[in-house]
Amino acid sequence: xxxxxxxxxPPSIRDVATAAGVSYQTxxxxxxxxxxVKQATRERVLAAIDELGFRRNATALALASGRSRAVTVLxxxxxxxxxxxxxxxxxxxxxxxSYAVGIGVLESADEAAVTAEVRRAADxxxxxxxxxxxxxxxxxxxxxxxxxPVVGVxxxxxxxxxxxxxxxxxxxxxxxxxxxxxxxSLGHATVHYVAIPSSTRRTSARTSGWRQALKEAGAPEPRPxxxxxxxxxxxxxxxxxxxxxxxxxxxxxxxDLALGVLRALHDAGRSVPGEVSVAGFDDAPHxxxxxxxxxxxxxxxxxLGRSAFALLHGVLEQSAQIAPHPVSVPELVVRESxxxxxx
Amino acid sequence: xxxxxxxxxPPSIRDVATAAGVSYQTxxxxxxxxxxVKQATRERVLAAIDELGFRRNATALALASGRSRAVTVLxxxxxxxxxxxxxxxxxxxxxxxSYAVGIGVLESADEAAVTAEVRRAADxxxxxxxxxxxxxxxxxxxxxxxxxPVVGVxxxxxxxxxxxxxxxxxxxxxxxxxxxxxxxSLGHATVHYVAIPSSTRRTSARTSGWRQALKEAGAPEPRPxxxxxxxxxxxxxxxxxxxxxxxxxxxxxxxDLALGVLRALHDAGRSVPGEVSVAGFDDAPHxxxxxxxxxxxxxxxxxLGRSAFALLHGVLEQSAQIAPHPVSVPELVVRESxxxxxx
DNA sequence: GGCATGAATGTGACCGGTCACACAAGGCGC
DNA sequence: GCGCCTTGTGTGACCGGTCACATTCATGCC
Numbered sequence: 220x221x222x223x224x225x226x227x228x229p230p231s232i233r234d235v236a237t238a239a240g241v242s243y244q245t246x247x248x249x250x251x252x253x254x255x256v257k258q259a260t261r262e263r264v265l266a267a268i269d270e271l272g273f274r275r276n277a278t279a280l281a282l283a284s285g286r287s288r289a290v291t292v293l294x295x296x297x298x299x300x301x302x303x304x305x306x307x308x309x310x311x312x313x314x315x316x317s318y319a320v321g322i323g324v325l326e327s328a329d330e331a332a333v334t335a336e337v338r339r340a341a342d343x344x345x346x347x348x349x350x351x352x353x354x355x356x357x358x359x360x361x362x363x364x365x366x367x368p369v370v371g372v373x374x375x376x377x378x379x380x381x382x383x384x385x386x387x388x389x390x391x392x393x394x395x396x397x398x399x400x401x402x403x404s405l406g407h408a409t410v411h412y413v414a415i416p417s418s419t420r421r422t423s424a425r426t427s428g429w430r431q432a433l434k435e436a437g438a439p440e441p442r443p444x445x446x447x448x449x450x451x452x453x454x455x456x457x458x459x460x461x462x463x464x465x466x467x468x469x470x471x472x473x474x475d476l477a478l479g480v481l482r483a484l485h486d487a488g489r490s491v492p493g494e495v496s497v498a499g500f501d502d503a504p505h506x507x508x509x510x511x512x513x514x515x516x517x518x519x520x521x522x523l524g525r526s527a528f529a530l531l532h533g534v535l536e537q538s539a540q541i542a543p544h545p546v547s548v549p550e551l552v553v554r555e556s557x558x559x560x561x562x
Numbered sequence: 563x564x565x566x567x568x569x570x571x572p573p574s575i576r577d578v579a580t581a582a583g584v585s586y587q588t589x590x591x592x593x594x595x596x597x598x599v600k601q602a603t604r605e606r607v608l609a610a611i612d613e614l615g616f617r618r619n620a621t622a623l624a625l626a627s628g629r630s631r632a633v634t635v636l637x638x639x640x641x642x643x644x645x646x647x648x649x650x651x652x653x654x655x656x657x658x659x660s661y662a663v664g665i666g667v668l669e670s671a672d673e674a675a676v677t678a679e680v681r682r683a684a685d686x687x688x689x690x691x692x693x694x695x696x697x698x699x700x701x702x703x704x705x706x707x708x709x710x711p712v713v714g715v716x717x718x719x720x721x722x723x724x725x726x727x728x729x730x731x732x733x734x735x736x737x738x739x740x741x742x743x744x745x746x747s748l749g750h751a752t753v754h755y756v757a758i759p760s761s762t763r764r765t766s767a768r769t770s771g772w773r774q775a776l777k778e779a780g781a782p783e784p785r786p787x788x789x790x791x792x793x794x795x796x797x798x799x800x801x802x803x804x805x806x807x808x809x810x811x812x813x814x815x816x817x818d819l820a821l822g823v824l825r826a827l828h829d830a831g832r833s834v835p836g837e838v839s840v841a842g843f844d845d846a847p848h849x850x851x852x853x854x855x856x857x858x859x860x861x862x863x864x865x866l867g868r869s870a871f872a873l874l875h876g877v878l879e880q881s882a883q884i885a886p887h888p889v890s891v892p893e894l895v896v897r898e899s900x901x902x903x904x905x
Numbered sequence: 906g907g908c909a910t911g912a913a914t915g916t917g918a919c920c921g922g923t924c925a926c927a928c929a930a931g932g933c934g935c
Numbered sequence: 936g937c938g939c940c941t942t943g944t945g946t947g948a949c950c951g952g953t954c955a956c957a958t959t960c961a962t963g964c965c
Contacts, residue, residue, distance in 0.1 A: 228920095231920090231921055231922080232921070232922065233921080233922095241944075241945090242944065242945045242946080243921090243922085243945090244923090244924095244944075244945060244946080245943085245944060245945080247922070247923065247924095248943095248944085251923090254942095255941090255942055255943055255944085256942095256943070256944085257942085257943060257944090260943080260944085274681070274685060275921090275922075276625075276685075276920090276921055276922065277685045277686060277687065278621055278624045278625045278630070278687055278920090278921080278922090279625055279920070279921035279922040279923090279950090280921080280922060280923080281621045281922090281950095282619075282621045282622055282625050282920090282921080282922075282923090282950050282951070282952085283921075283922045283923040283924080283949080283950055284922075284923055284924090284950085285923095285950080287621070296650075297640065297646045297649050297650050297653070298643065298646045298647055298650055298847075300641065303640045303641045303646050304641055306640050306665075307639075307640050307641055307667065310640070310665060310666070310667045311667070311669070314666075314667070314669075314679075314682075317682070319664055319682070319685075319686050320664060320665050320666070321662055321663060321664045321665075322649075322653060322663050322664075322665055323653075323657075323663075324650065324653045324654065324657070326654070326657075336657075338617070339657075339660070339662070342617060342619075342620045342662075343620065343662050344620065344621055449847055450847060450848055450850070450851040451851075453851075454851060475847070475848065478848050478851050478852075479851050481851075481853070482851040482852070482853060482855075485853050504641075504792055504793060504818070505793055505818065505821050505848060507793070508793040508794075508796075508797060508821050508822050508824075508825040509821075509825070509852070510824070510825060510828050510853060512825075571950095574950090574951055574952080575951070575952065576951080576952095584914075584915090585914065585915050585916080586915090586951090586952085587914070587915060587916080587953090587954095588913085588914060588915080590952070590953070590954095591913095591914085594953090597912095598911090598912055598913055598914085599913070599914085600912085600913060600914090603913080603914085618951090618952075619950090619951055619952065621950090621951080621952090622920095622950070622951035622952040622953090623951080623952060623953080624920095624952090625920050625921070625922085625950090625951080625952075625953090626919080626920055626951075626952045626953040626954085627920085627952075627953055627954090628920080628953095906965105907964105907965095908963100908964090908965095909962105909963090909964085909965105910961105910962080910963080910964100911960105911961090911962085911963100912959100912960090912961085912962095913958100913959085913960085913961100914957105914958080914959080914960105915956105915957080915958070915959095916955105916956085916957070916958090917954105917955095917956090917957095918953105918954085918955090918956100919952105919953085919954080919955100920951105920952090920953085920954100921950105922949105922950090923948105923949085923950085924947105924948085924949080924950100925946105925947095925948090925949100926945105926946085926947090926948105927944105927945080927946075927947100928943105928944085928945075928946095929942105929943090929944085929945100930941105930942085930943085930944105931940105931941085931942080931943100932939100932940090932941080932942100933938105933939085933940085933941100934937105934938095934939090934940105935936105935937095935938095
């Protein structure tokens with residue numbers, strides 16, 4: 220037992236080696252499961268490891284071997300439900316593979332700031348996962364030096380990350396398509412769209428899925444209302460739409476926006492779903508408990524995070540590459556907030 | 563310029579040294595800002611660093627010096643608003659101090675699992691911040707070996723972490739006290755309480771603040787309803803309370819519970835705040851947009867995260883210890899969900 | 906002029922692992 | 936009995952930094 224009071228440094232493989240009466244290399248072989256170690260020796264070493272409470276120093280391992288068993292996740296926000304869930308999924312998979320997970324928050328989309336953040340992440344060693352649902356993330360993905368192992372989490376393969384980098388994606392286009400079709404099938408003449416900030420200059424996947432559904436149904440295409448990420452933005456957009464009596468169905472870029480829109484409609488005295496139907500995006504945990512409960516499209520963010528890690532893991536270990544670009548299939552969840560239009 | 567196509571390893575201080583015509587030690591001195599380097603030499607070295615694109619290898623630094631400039635945050639959940647905000651605050655402060663941030667999720671409160679997670683975090687090197695608002699977190703904090711630098715984020719100093727470890731806290735007791743007093747001052751005979759899972763076997767700070775306010779007002783003390791963290795738990799608890807016509811005011815352990823309670827009251831046909839008043843805890847972003855908007859107590863989670871990091875930073879760098887146990891002061895936010903009781 | 910002093914720089918060991926290679930002992934074929 | 940391959944183990948260098956100490960040279964003081 221540790222009798223001396225002062226903090227001693229943790230045992231190294233050389234300490235274990237002396238305790239077991241072998242060379243440090245043999246200890247290294249044992250902890251790496253190398254086959255050519257005599258059973259008796261192996262047991263002695265294991266006993267010594269156990270007795271001294273030896274744990275392999277991750278830093279030294281990383282330095283000596285070059286492999287660091289670490290992932291850094293670059294994300295614009297940890298508070299948003301979707302992002303947090305992806306992170307949770309990554310962490311879960313990483314834990315199972317005994318990888319360490321680091322995070323870097325992209326506070327601004329400013330190029331210098333993004334580059335700095337990417338550099339910091341690169342300094343941490345190991346692989347990178349970039350959540351590229353927004354301008355900051357897209358910028359970060361583009362700023363990652365070519366030689367770094369990275370996986371992008373993107374909203375659509377229509378605008379894949381530069382280079383032939385692996386990515387995972389949610390089929391946002393399909394999801395928006397489904398939600399829009401649902402609203403149209405209830406009899407609405409058209410569906411208005413409150414958009415989250417676009418990740419690129421071009422049209423987002425959600426927007427284009429919505430557009431396609433309208434086009435197929437021959438419905439007029441109103442101008443999408445550009446908004447922010449949070450309920451405040453949804454509220455502002457909702458107030459605007461509420462003034463137009465022709466608006467009977469609104470699709471929102473995410474559930475937080477939908478929440479703001481619901482509240483705005485309430486403030487404007489328009490009933491949901493009696494006068495106006497609302498649908499969201501993500502199926503955040505609170506959406507099932509709002510009044511009215513929110514029709515939305517469920518996306519498996521946690522699973523997405525797990526795939527992202529699995530993909531990166533494959534790249535890092537050069538093991539058999541898994542299915543190249545895993546996709547998570549969206550699922551429409553119909554609740555109280557959508558119904559037929561008023562007569 | 564890098565003419566060869568194959569990936570070369572990044573330049574080390576020895577590469578810089580040769581390029582600048584000095585020894586590696588001099589390079590080390592320059593990057594560490596050591597005073598006794600001739601101005602001319604320093605400039606030559608800096609030029610070489612710049613030209614080669616040298617970046618100091620964090621792994622080697624950690625191994626050689628023992629200091630790792632890294633924090634690992636142990637938390638039960640990254641999805642919950644409060645937890646995510648604390649994490650965001652920590653990351654923000656860490657970034658400013660150029661520390662790396664790692665995360666470990668405590669998926670179960672099972673002792674073996676928690677210990678394993680703590681060990682993993684310890685292996686990462688650097689300091690630890692444990693969010694101990696729940697049994698898993700409390701267990702983790704207790705399982706951290708004494709020699710490891712750690713800061714706990716706790717709900718109350720009444721049950722401080724074992725050992726004389728630094729901690730930061732939200733004054734949950736005061737917050738619950740304020741919210742309860744607010745409801746009583748509106749004229750309610752008493753206030754019912756829907757509790758989040760307790761972090762310890764003993765009474766939580768929120769519970770005791772609520773209790774104290776009741777006692778001071780001479781109001782009867784109903785049995786608290788034990789619930790979970792999410793809206794589903796709140797919904798179940800709400801349905802139970804809705805059956806009792808004597809219930810006119812409900813305080814909830816967090817805003818998610820409150821959301822479930824609001825919905826349950828709606829399902830039971832009881833109006834808010836007409837028949838029943840509801841108050842939450844945390845001021846999550848959606849609370850201001852619910853219908854009715856939610857009266858709650860705002861806690862500065864981001865600031866709390868920043869203080870936690872600052873405290874740990876002080877410990878790690880042995881710099882002048884900051885105020886030992888920073889507290890974040892709660893702020894009552896009165897919205898639509900609370901009002902006078904029915905006559 | 907001799908010598909202590911300090912500024913500027915270099916040398917070797919070290920952190921805790923891995924990797925490439927050397928080496929001894931035992932089993933097998935011829 | 937010799938060589939050869941396999942099994943089991945040890946030695947030295949290395950990863951990219953830091954640290955403690957040595958060295959050189961110019962300066963100041965008596």
